[in-house]
Every structure is written in C-alpha cells, then in structure tokens.
Amino acid sequence: MPDEQMAAAGSAPAAPGCPPAAPPTAPVPPRALDPIDRSIVRLLQADGRASIRSVAEQVHVSRANAYARINRLIDDGVIRGFTARVDHERAGQGASAYITLKIVQNSWRTVREQLRELPGAAHIALVSGDFDVLLLVHTPDNRTLRELVLTRLQSIPEVLSTRTLLVFEETDLLDPGPAGGPALREE
Numbered sequence: 001m002p003d004e005q006m007a008a009a010g011s012a013p014a015a016p017g018c019p020p021a022a023p024p025t026a027p028v029p030p031r032a033l034d035p036i037d038r039s040i041v042r043l044l045q046a047d048g049r050a051s052i053r054s055v056a057e058q059v060h061v062s063r064a065n066a067y068a069r070i071n072r073l074i075d076d077g078v079i080r081g082f083t084a085r086v087d088h089e090r091a092g093q094g095a096s097a098y099i100t101l102k103i104v105q106n107s108w109r110t111v112r113e114q115l116r117e118l119p120g121a122a123h124i125a126l127v128s129g130d131f132d133v134l135l136l137v138h139t140p141d142n143r144t145l146r147e148l149v150l151t152r153l154q155s156i157p158e159v160l161s162t163r164t165l166l167v168f169e170e171t172d173l174l175d176p177g178p179a180g181g182p183a184l185r186e187e
Contacts, residue, residue, distance in 0.1 A: 031076055036061060040069055041078065045174050048082035085172060093120065093138035095145045096167035099153065100131035107158035108132070114156050118148060131163070142166075 033041070039059045043050055056066035073079045088096060103111050108126050115124050115135055123136040139145040145164070153162055 030078075033078070037069060037073060037078075040066065041073065044070070044079065044082070048084075085174065088138045092140055095139045095142050096170070097137055097139075097145055097149075098165040098167065099135040099137060099149060100163045100165070101133040101135060101153070102160040102162075103132045104158040104160060111156060111158050118152055120144075120148065 036059050040055055043055050043058055052063050052067050052070070055070070056063045059066065061069070070079070088094070101111070111133065112124055112126075115121055115133070118135075118137065120137045120139045121135060122138055123134075125134045126132065127134050137145065137148060139148060149162060149164055153159055
C-alpha cells in the first residue's frame, strides 16, 4: 500500500528498516465481578496487606484460586494498587474540607492538573449539578486551609467560584471496626 494510502487510513508509515507498528487494539470491556470477586475487593479495601491465605479462607476458595482471582483483578484494572488508609488528624492534617468549584466551561483537564499540585488534595471529581468540581483537601489547620482556598484556588484563572464545606467528623466505611477484621456481608 502506498504511503499516502496508509496515512489516509490513519496509520503512519514505518521508519525505514523498522517493522510496521501493530494496529491499535480495542479496549477490553469490563468483566462482571461475581460475589467472590466482590468479597475479595472488599477484603483488600479493608486490609490491603491481607495474605492470600487469609483472603482465601474468608471467601471460602483455595489459595491458588484466590491468587489467580487477585491477579486477574489487577490485570483487568479493577484493583489499581494498594495503599494505606490514614488518620489525617493523627498525621498532622487536622482540618479537612470539601470544596466545590465552578469552572470555565471545557477547562476540566487544565484545572484538574492544577488541583493535583495542591498540597493536601486528596480527591478530585468532575460532577454534575450546581457546581463542576468537588475537591477534598486535608490541611494542618484552618489557617492553612484558608490560605489554600483564598490564595491558591482562587488564583487559578479557570476557577469562577468556590464554596468550602468544613468536615467536622468522618466515618470510614472501610474501617475494620473494633474486632479488627473487615466487616463483610455474605451475599
């Protein structure tokens, strides 16, 4: 096929001496999770350090089955990683707030990149409704929070307005509770 036809078909010609590039692959559709997969995900959300043996025992499958399922969940992108849940107050981040932002239309990607750079930014979501973005932040104190909102956020040109909702108390629904084990419901 002549180079012009390849370019018209959406493929760039290969460099001389190099094999042609592989055609792009279609994204793999999400696989439905069965009750065992959902239980494994909940267990690992509650304790990302749980052993394969512990997970297998709690969901009533063999260790090999649990290992294979966890690897499949990782390969499929269902489990994106493992992390620690932090008590922000004990970690010196005693002030938390949800901040709503109205932004200039079509500026989401630009604003998101700037919000990622904010100290204490924990979660950013593009949402529908009366505002465009919901931002969760953790700061050492209210003075730092005030500075973040009035100086950092409001200096972003695409941010039209903000509203700050202070968090007085949080309940972690993934908290293993007083018994030390994850609170799982049988399905």
